Amino acid sequence: MSTIKDIANAVGVSCTTVSNVIHGRAGRVSAETITRINDTIDKLGYVPNMSARSLVSSSSRVIGMISHLTSNTKETIIEDPFHSAFIGSIEKTLRENGYYLMLRAVETTADLSAFLRNWNVDGLFFTGVFQDEFFTTLSELNIPIVLIDSYVSHSNMCNVGLEDYKGGYTATRYLIDQGHSKIAFASPTIKDRGVVSERFLGYKKALDEASIPFRSELVFEQELDTETTIALGRRLAEREDITAVFATADILAAGIMAGIQQSGKSVPSDISVIGFDDINLCRLTSPTLTTIHQDAPFKGKLAVNFLIDLLEKNSINDREVILPIRLIERESVKSIK
Amino acid sequence: MSTIKDIANAVGVSCTTVSNVIHGRAGRVSAETITRINDTIDKLGYVPNMSARSLVSSSSRVIGMISHLTSNTKETIIEDPFHSAFIGSIEKTLRENGYYLMLRAVETTADLSAFLRNWNVDGLFFTGVFQDEFFTTLSELNIPIVLIDSYVSHSNMCNVGLEDYKGGYTATRYLIDQGHSKIAFASPTIKDRGVVSERFLGYKKALDEASIPFRSELVFEQELDTETTIALGRRLAEREDITAVFATADILAAGIMAGIQQSGKSVPSDISVIGFDDINLCRLTSPTLTTIHQDAPFKGKLAVNFLIDLLEKNSINDREVILPIRLIERESVKSIK
DNA sequence: TTGTAGGCGTTATCAG
DNA sequence: CTGATAACGCCTACAA
Numbered sequence: 001m002s003t004i005k006d007i008a009n010a011v012g013v014s015c016t017t018v019s020n021v022i023h024g025r026a027g028r029v030s031a032e033t034i035t036r037i038n039d040t041i042d043k044l045g046y047v048p049n050m051s052a053r054s055l056v057s058s059s060s061r062v063i064g065m066i067s068h069l070t071s072n073t074k075e076t077i078i079e080d081p082f083h084s085a086f087i088g089s090i091e092k093t094l095r096e097n098g099y100y101l102m103l104r105a106v107e108t109t110a111d112l113s114a115f116l117r118n119w120n121v122d123g124l125f126f127t128g129v130f131q132d133e134f135f136t137t138l139s140e141l142n143i144p145i146v147l148i149d150s151y152v153s154h155s156n157m158c159n160v161g162l163e164d165y166k167g168g169y170t171a172t173r174y175l176i177d178q179g180h181s182k183i184a185f186a187s188p189t190i191k192d193r194g195v196v197s198e199r200f201l202g203y204k205k206a207l208d209e210a211s212i213p214f215r216s217e218l219v220f221e222q223e224l225d226t227e228t229t230i231a232l233g234r235r236l237a238e239r240e241d242i243t244a245v246f247a248t249a250d251i252l253a254a255g256i257m258a259g260i261q262q263s264g265k266s267v268p269s270d271i272s273v274i275g276f277d278d279i280n281l282c283r284l285t286s287p288t289l290t291t292i293h294q295d296a297p298f299k300g301k302l303a304v305n306f307l308i309d310l311l312e313k314n315s316i317n318d319r320e321v322i323l324p325i326r327l328i329e330r331e332s333v334k335s336i337k
Numbered sequence: 338m339s340t341i342k343d344i345a346n347a348v349g350v351s352c353t354t355v356s357n358v359i360h361g362r363a364g365r366v367s368a369e370t371i372t373r374i375n376d377t378i379d380k381l382g383y384v385p386n387m388s389a390r391s392l393v394s395s396s397s398r399v400i401g402m403i404s405h406l407t408s409n410t411k412e413t414i415i416e417d418p419f420h421s422a423f424i425g426s427i428e429k430t431l432r433e434n435g436y437y438l439m440l441r442a443v444e445t446t447a448d449l450s451a452f453l454r455n456w457n458v459d460g461l462f463f464t465g466v467f468q469d470e471f472f473t474t475l476s477e478l479n480i481p482i483v484l485i486d487s488y489v490s491h492s493n494m495c496n497v498g499l500e501d502y503k504g505g506y507t508a509t510r511y512l513i514d515q516g517h518s519k520i521a522f523a524s525p526t527i528k529d530r531g532v533v534s535e536r537f538l539g540y541k542k543a544l545d546e547a548s549i550p551f552r553s554e555l556v557f558e559q560e561l562d563t564e565t566t567i568a569l570g571r572r573l574a575e576r577e578d579i580t581a582v583f584a585t586a587d588i589l590a591a592g593i594m595a596g597i598q599q600s601g602k603s604v605p606s607d608i609s610v611i612g613f614d615d616i617n618l619c620r621l622t623s624p625t626l627t628t629i630h631q632d633a634p635f636k637g638k639l640a641v642n643f644l645i646d647l648l649e650k651n652s653i654n655d656r657e658v659i660l661p662i663r664l665i666e667r668e669s670v671k672s673i674k
Numbered sequence: 675t676t677g678t679a680g681g682c683g684t685t686a687t688c689a690g
Numbered sequence: 691c692t693g694a695t696a697a698c699g700c701c702t703a704c705a706a
Contacts, residue, residue, distance in 0.1 A: 001454065003699055014677045019701060030675060047451045051397065052699035054388035055682045091440050100456070103428050103438045114384045117338065119437070226617045254621040261623050280563045284591040286598050286623045340683055351693045356685060367691060389683035392698045 002044040010040045022048070050100075060120040063094055063307065066112065067105040068126070068134060086300025090125065093304035099123075099311075109137035116143070123307050126150065131193055144310035146303045151193040158306040159320040160299055164195050167292040167325040168202025171246045171274045174290075174327055176210045179337035180244040180272060183207070184218045184236060186256060187248035199248045199276065218242065224252055233259015236271065243271060243336060250275040254285050257332065268334035278328055287331030294325055339381040347377045359385070387437075397457040400431055400644065403449065404442040405463070405471060423637025427462065430641035436460075436648075446474035453480070460644050463487065468530055481647035483640045488530040495643040496657040497636055501532050504629040504662040505539025508583045508611045511627075511664055513547045516674035517581040517609060520544070521555045521573060523593060524585035536585045536613065555579065561589055570596015573608065580608060580673060587612040591622055594669065605671035615665055624668030631662055 007018045013033060020029050021037045029037075040046075054060040065087065091101045102119070106112040112134075115121065123143055129135050129150040138145055138157070145157040153159060175183050185203050187196045200219075207214050218241075222228050233256035236242055247253035253275030257267050267273055267287060275282065278293035302321055309316050341359075345352045350370060357366050358374045366374075377383075391397040402424065428438045439456070443449040449471075452458065460480055466472050466487040475482055475494070482494040490496060512520050522540050524533045537556075544551050555578075559565050570593035573579055584590035590612030594604050604610050604624060612619065615630035639658055646653050 004701095005699075015700080016678080016702080017676060020676090023701090033675080047454045049392070049457075049699050050455045051388040051391035051457060052682090053701080055386070055392055055684090055699080056701050058682080060388065087440070088442075091442055095442065101440045103424070103440055105425075105428055105432065117384045118387045120386075120388060226620055230620065251617075251621075258621045258623065258625070280588075281618065281621070283563055283567065284588075284595045284618070284622065286595065288595070341685095342683075352684080353686085353693060353695095354691085357692090360685090370691085386683050389698090390685080392683080392700090393685050395698075 002046045003049070004046070006044060007037060007040050007046055010044065011036050013037070054120050058120055059122050061099045062102055062119050062121050063099050063123045063125065064102050064104055064115065064119075064121045065090065065125045066115075067103070068128075069105045069107045086296045086303075089297045089300035090304050093301055093308070097304075097308050099308075109134055112137065113141075116141070123311050125303060125307065128194065130191055144307055146307045146310070148299065148303050149195050151195070151198065153320070157319075158310065158316070160303045160306060161320070161322050162195070162294050162299070163322055163325045164198035165202040165205075167276060167294075168199030168246070168248070169206045170202070170325065170327050171199075171276065171292050172203045172206035173209075174329075175244045175246065175272065175274060175333065176206060176212070178244075178272070178333055178335040181210070181212045182218070182241050182243045183212075184220060184242045184245045185248075186220045186222060186232060186236075186245055186252055188224055188252075189221050190219075196248050203246060222252070224249060224255075226251075226255055229255020230259040230262065232256055233261075234263050236260060237263035237265045244333065245271060245273050246276075247273065248276050250277045250279045250282055250289060250291055253289055253291070253332075254281055257285060257287075257289070268332050272333040274333055282328070282330065285332075290330045290333045291328050292325050293328045294323060299323060339383045340386070341383070343381060344374060344377050344383055347381065348373050350374070391457050395457055396459050398436045399439055399456050399458050400436050400460045400462065401439050401441050401452065401456075401458045402427065402462045404440070405465075406442045406444045423633045423640075426634045426637035427641050430638055430645070434641075434645050436645075446471055449474065450478070453478070460648050462640060462644065465531065467528055481644055483644045483647070485636065485640050486532050488532070488535065490657070494656075495647060495653070497640045497643060498657070498659050499532070499631050499636070500659055500662045501535035502539040502542075504613060504631075505536030505583070505585070506543045507539070507662065507664050508536075508613065508629050509540045509543035510546075511666075512581045512583065512609060512611060512670065513543060513549070515581075515609070515670055515672040518547070518549045519555070519578050519580045520549075521557060521579045521582045522585075523557045523559060523569060523573075523582055523589055525561055525589075526558050527556075533585050540583060559589070561586060561592075563588075563592055566592020567596040567599065569593055570598075571600050573597060574600035574602045581670065582608060582610050583613075584610065585613050587614045587616045587618055587626060587628055590626055590628070590669075591618055594622060594624075594626070605669050609670040609673075611670055619665070619667065622669075627667045627670045628665050629662050630665045631660060636660060 004015050004018045008015045017029055018037055021034050094101050104115055124145045127148040129147050129152055131152045135152050139154040147157050147159045190197050190200050204214055222232050229252050237260045245256055247256055253273050257273050260267050260271055275289050275291035278291045282289040282291050341352050341355045344355045355374055358371050431438050441452055461482045464485040466484050466489055468489050472489050476491040484494050484496045527534050527537050541551050557569055559569050566589050574597045582593055584593055590610050594610050597604050597608055612626050612628035615628045619626035619628050
């Protein structure tokens with residue numbers, strides 16, 4: 001547990017000099033002292049005490065990845081298979097830039113700001129933020145924030161998003177092009193100005209363009225747990241007025257597909273299914289799942305780069321990146337032209 | 338950003354008294370002062386500066402969840418769908434007990450100990466530790482450590498594991514009971530004294546008990562990425578000397594199943610498949626996947642409870658918990674008796 | 675080129 | 691019951 005003082009004593013210089021060397025303020029120290037100090041640092045195995053640094057500098061190099069717990073959401077973001085896909089790439093990039101990642105779930109805005117002040121948190125990642133009280137708190141926070149998959153914007157935040165509208169449109173349009181017109185829409189709760197609502201608007205747009213009347217009874221808002229999604233598949237299988245389903249998440253699509261199949265019907269012969277995200281699962285189901293692809297690890301990487309630019313006060317060219325989607329044709333959609 | 342000093346000034350007492358109240362050392366403070374201080378704390382929105390606490394106490398309430406990066410493992414544990422399942426429950430329980438969770442990937446033991454000293458880390462979670470140099474470092478660490486899924490033990494660590502041997506045995510025995518004798522074993526690299534090797538031993542034991550000779554050409558060690566697992570399924574489908582496969586992970590089993598099906602063969606008619614873990618995916622494939630169940634969130638919860646007991650110096654009844662497995666029969670195994 | 679000194683917010687010791 | 695005071699490790703004016 002050696003400290004700067006130990007190094008200073010060992011070398012026979014003052015703490016200031018050691019500190020200067022550690023921070024690369026080479027101009028003020030003789031070359032010889034620098035090497036002697038560096039050697040001693042290695043020999044004694046000195047590592048900085050971040051608490052002490054944090055205390056004196058009011059910043060910590062701690063980045064929070066926040067998961068907003070709502071009353072009906074007991075799961076944290078971390079458990080969601082899609083989001084966990086990019087947390088690894090976030091940790092990696094942060095680490096390579098000298099930052100540390102804390103995972104934290106919060107229920108209230110008070111929880112959040114307490115957490116931030118507890119640790120002098122330097123920056124934040126947030127996913128799926130809506131235009132609500134929470135967002136207001138965030139916008140007053142005065143630390144760099146990168147929003148992922150959120151349709152809100154503010155001058156001191158950056159956004160990494162996806163062509164959700166286009167994705168919804170593309171999926172639906174594809175089904176229409178294959179001859180479908182009785183197309184169900186399945187998703188979690190459609191909250192205003194969120195990822196899902198954008199995809200929903202895309203769905204409606206495609207219908208509209210093809211002069212297919214929108215029917216609200218074909219919209220199914222569901223939880224994403226496996227039981228519920230399979231049950232939905234069963235219900236869908238019984239209806240005569242549906243030939244295709246657009247599900248806004250692959251796990252939902254897979255559950256629906258399983259439910260349909262368990263009802264003795266077939267995908268895509270009886271009902272076609274298209275998903276969203278292109279997670280690994282898509283290639284493991286039978287039939288394989290046609291879906292809208294997005295690059296989750298890349299999303300994570302972009303988010304970190306944004307945050308690091310903000311933290312290091314680099315100039316930001318844009319405040320927002322919207323990643324492209326693309327259709328991946330597999331086997332779960334049948335042409336009925 | 339109010340501090341203890343601010344509170345002290347506002348109330349007209351000393352920092353010491355405020356600190357005493359904050360830490361519930363009620364005996365030394367008058368009831369009236371206590372309420373006045375608490376009121377002011379609420380009014381001013383005081384939250385403790387953890388860096389300052391950490392600095393003076395050499396402990397931080399930070400718990401590290403460490404992911405060991407090896408040269409051939411670029412992925413961090415966090416990306417693994419099975420492990421990410423319990424990280425949420427770990428964060429939750431830690432938080433409820435006043436701890437904070439840092440995620441960190443390390444390559445070397447030096448990385449690890451630097452990290453620990455950077456933050457005065459109070460405790461650690463580790464998964465899949467082997468009897469190697471890394472373990473030696475861990476055992477000299479002198480902070481509470483909880484090992485998950487690791488077949489090494491040490492006096493200052495606790496273990497949360499699973500009946501892996503029994504799981505391997507049960508899966509294989511089940512296949513045998515269904516009339517199979519040409520049973521392949523598929524897994525990631527079998528490292529000595531690891532989860533996989535235990536399951537492998539269980540597999541061999543079951544074969545042995547049934548007087549089925551072990552054939553090393555039926556052992557397939559593979560990476561777990563989707564491409565590779567599907568390719569393995571294809572290879573397996575071409576062989577005449579296999580009627581069943583035991584895969585040590587559901588994602589592997591699912592990939593194999595997909596590969597078999599994509600080769601035009603059928604599961605379970607041509608080849609039976611049994612997995613391990615019982616993740617959600619098992620109910621989404623077609624046929625649904627017969628597997629060995631384990632309770633991942635519960636594993637996480639146990640691990641945290643262990644760690645908290647160690648941290649708070651509660652007496653530990655056992656240093657080790659081995660969670661039970663059980664067979665879940667679904668549709669991917671066919672009786673050929 | 676190097677050193678001194680004060681302070682970041684908190685806790686603990688000891689004295690009143 | 692309450693209050694000074696020193697210390698944790700580090701940083702940064704400012705001084706030499």
